[in-house]
Amino acid sequence: MSTLIPPGRLEERVNLPHERLAETFEIMQHCGAGRRECQVLWIGPWHSPDLITEVIHPRHHADGHGFSLDGGWLNTFWIDLASRHVGIRVQVHSHPQSAFHSPTDDEFPIIRTEGFLSLVIPRFALGPVSLEGAYLAEVQFDGSWSEVDAGKRVAII
């Protein structure tokens, strides 16, 4: 409890093991089946906030145009994060076609503090396992979203 604001700074880079990116695509392909959007959460330990160590697949409802997380699952997940001293660094979801941040994405993120990242994967994640064509947005100091360069901010390791 040493800092006032959660770790996460503007322009901070996150390191993502390739295996976690491949896992992300596999989950989205299986869950979405080329017909539905899907969300996963990239989490990591707060003692090393630049490192992604796990991919979480939330309980959610989805169709071809959007998704909604289960509230009961969120409560359990919130407690689990605290008990393990880990936090969400990036929310990731798939889109049917091109990747962008929709008004719904802007309005209803899971986290809305400075430096939080939101990644959108195109074509229901049916393409190659890469960030090509992906859209990355970041929460600014005033809580607004700005597009940032996915290639510069997410380092595949």
Place this chain on the structure above:
Amino acid sequence: MSTATTAADTLTLVIVYNGLERPVQANTHQTIQALLEHAMNAFGVHQNRHLMALWTDSGVELQLNQSIQDAGLVEGSRLLLRPSAVRGG
């Protein structure tokens, strides 16, 4: 009946947000709305604050117009600060 705040009226609650825990001082006569504002300030949540809510460990959403006392909160109670809805599209 006196409405003055006494030491016995104050308590420390623990707010959980994105895997982090922060202590927040509160008064038993404060509303949950006031507590929610303190909690969001502690974690730097500045936008869409109307979409945030406080939940108990057991998954009950606290009503904003309730007092902390009426909500049954006691010293050390742990509360979850999270959005009421998470969506995308």
